[in-house]
Amino acid sequence: MAGWRMGFAAGNPRLIQALTRIKSYLDYGAFTPIQVAAVAALSGPQDCVTEVREMYRERRDVLIRGLHAAGWDVPSPQGSMFAWAPIPERFAEMGSVDFSKLLLKEAGVAVAPGLGFGEYGEGFVRIGLVENTQRLRQATRAIKTFLNKHGVKQAEAVS
Amino acid sequence: MTEEFHRIRRLPPYVFAEVNKAKAAARAHGEDIIDLGMGNPDSPTPPHIVKKLVETVADPRSHRYSVSRGIPGLRKALAGYYERRFDVGLDPETEVIATLGSKEGLANLSAAITSPGDTILVPNPSYPIHQFGFIIAGASVRSIPATPDEDMLRALERAVRHSVPKPTALIVNFPSNPTHSQPRSISTRSWLLSPVASRSGFSPTSPIARSILATSPRRQSCRYQVPRILPSNSPPCPRPTRWLAGAWVLQQAIRA
Numbered sequence: 001m002a003g004w005r006m007g008f009a010a011g012n013p014r015l016i017q018a019l020t021r022i023k024s025y026l027d028y029g030a031f032t033p034i035q036v037a038a039v040a041a042l043s044g045p046q047d048c049v050t051e052v053r054e055m056y057r058e059r060r061d062v063l064i065r066g067l068h069a070a071g072w073d074v075p076s077p078q079g080s081m082f083a084w085a086p087i088p089e090r091f092a093e094m095g096s097v098d099f100s101k102l103l104l105k106e107a108g109v110a111v112a113p114g115l116g117f118g119e120y121g122e123g124f125v126r127i128g129l130v131e132n133t134q135r136l137r138q139a140t141r142a143i144k145t146f147l148n149k150h151g152v153k154q155a156e157a158v159s
Numbered sequence: 160m161t162e163e164f165h166r167i168r169r170l171p172p173y174v175f176a177e178v179n180k181a182k183a184a185a186r187a188h189g190e191d192i193i194d195l196g197m198g199n200p201d202s203p204t205p206p207h208i209v210k211k212l213v214e215t216v217a218d219p220r221s222h223r224y225s226v227s228r229g230i231p232g233l234r235k236a237l238a239g240y241y242e243r244r245f246d247v248g249l250d251p252e253t254e255v256i257a258t259l260g261s262k263e264g265l266a267n268l269s270a271a272i273t274s275p276g277d278t279i280l281v282p283n284p285s286y287p288i289h290q291f292g293f294i295i296a297g298a299s300v301r302s303i304p305a306t307p308d309e310d311m312l313r314a315l316e317r318a319v320r321h322s323v324p325k326p327t328a329l330i331v332n333f334p335s336n337p338t339h340s341q342p343r344s345i346s347t348r349s350w351l352l353s354p355v356a357s358r359s360g361f362s363p364t365s366p367i368a369r370s371i372l373a374t375s376p377r378r379q380s381c382r383y384q385v386p387r388i389l390p391s392n393s394p395p396c397p398r399p400t401r402w403l404a405g406a407w408v409l410q411q412a413i414r415a
Contacts, residue, residue: 001208002200005260008229008237009268013253018271019264020228020256026267029225030259033215035233038257040211042236048205055202079334081198100178100196110182110196114284116174117337120304121284126337128195139193 006030006038056081059129059136066140070147071154074127083127085111090152096125107146109139169294198336229257266292273298277327280318282311286336293328301326305338 009019029035063083064076074085091099096113103125104110114124131139148154178196185192203209215221228234234251241247249255258264269292273279277298281290282305290300301322303314319326334340 001204004204005263007258007261007264008233008256009258009264010237010241010249010255013250015268015272016254016256019258019268022267022271023256023258024227027227027259029227029229030257032221032223032225032230033212035225035230035257036215036221037208037212039232039236041205041208042233042240044207048207052202077334077339080336080339081200082337082339084338097174097177101181104178104181104185104192108185108190108192110178110192110194112175112196112198112337113178114337117284117286118290118302119283120302121337124284124337126196126198128198130195130197130199130201131193132201135193136195139195142193 001038001041004030004034004037006034056129059131059133062133062136063127063129063140066137067143069154070140070144071152072143072147081129083129084114085125085127087114087123087125088147088152090147090150092123096122100125103143103146106149107139107142109142166295170291229255233257262288265289266295269293269296269298272328274327276324278322278324280315280322280326280329282330282332282335284337285330285332289330289332298327305335305340 009016030038060077060083064074067074067083067085072085072088074083077083087094087096087099091102094102096115100111100113112126112128114121114126117126129136144154175196182192182194182196229237231251234255234257237255237257238249238251241249256264258267265288273293273296275297277293279290279293279298279300280303281293281300283290283302284305290302293300301318303311303318305311315329
């Protein structure tokens with residue numbers, strides 16, 4: 001439903017009232033069928049939640065294992081649908097924007113440069129778990145070849 | 160007049176655009192690019208939700224203007240969800256509002272509560288709208304370094320001590336986008352529960368905040384009357400609202 005643009009805020013009534021007032025001048029709310037479908041999502045069966053969570057967990061494990069095998073030590077995310085990866089030492093000086101462009105050019109993998117999230121995001125890239133495990137394996141293989149070419153040592157054993 | 164408009168000058172060119180341009184160029188050359196750059200979920204919406212959408216759209220009555228703050232059934236469903244999931248009671252009339260995704264809600268909330276010159280504390284790195292909503296609204300944003308190796312706790316204390324005027328709001332986002340930090344694993348949690356936070360008016364008095372932050376809830380009095388904000392664009396563990404909707408949570412009533 002990400003593209004359906006349905007969200008909410010809850011809590012502090014003073015803040016909610018302020019937001020309600022300003023929005024009453026700006027919009028007529030989300031299209032009714034989307035709001036009704038959101039009710040079905042919140043109040044209906046929650047099995048899909050478990051399935052989605054498992055899907056992301058599997059993707060995360062595939063990505064992190066693959067990157068470790070490629071010699072890129074990326075911490076395994078405990079939440080969200082992203083890995084936050086420190087740029088490998090070898091490329092540290094070039095910064096996140098140029099590193100992202102190089103990775104795109106040479107490995108065919110697009111990531112989000114950390115600088116886009118603020119100055120303290122420099123030195124990192126964000127990798128989304130937004131492709132299936134087969135594509136993620138393909139991505140980590142390409143990254144492995146890329147890192148290998150640039151002289152980054154590969155891990156000997158994969159746990 | 161060739162000078163840029165006041166607000167536009169405060170919005171730097173989108174950094175991601177540069178990489179996106181290179182991506183589009185590579186694709187135009189027929190290259191197979193694996194795009195892990197955007198946080199754009201690829202999995203389909205569960206069928207029972209799509210079915211409900213299709214059923215409803217077939218009824219012409221649903222084609223009229225809707226309700227800005229959300230239809231009553233949706234606000235009730237949200238309150239019910241918080242009750243079941245977090246054991247938190249919310250009044251669907253006064254404590255819940257539907258938004259057009261979390262970006263829109265956060266941007267308009269920023270505009271609604273900010274006076275020009277207010278100081279807002281925002282973790283950095285953060286999802287862009289967390290700070291730019293307030294910048295668009297005319298606030299001064301002070302960054303709190305939120306990199307894994309930074310002591311966020313100390314940075315927060317310094318920011319509170321040295322900001323004039325005192326910060327009006329603090330943005331907190333768990334699990335953080337982009338750093339995926341969890342409230343359980345970083346010092347923000349202890350800061351939000353600390354006496355310094357309390358003195359600064361950031362005490363987690365809300366039942367929602369407590370359910371997320373604390374195992375032993377405690378009420379703290381505040382010396383300053385400031386809005387306390389605890390947004391989260393998804394609940395603390397990978398759960399449905401992450402894809403269902405950007406969800407964010409504001410702390411409950413200001414206690415003076």
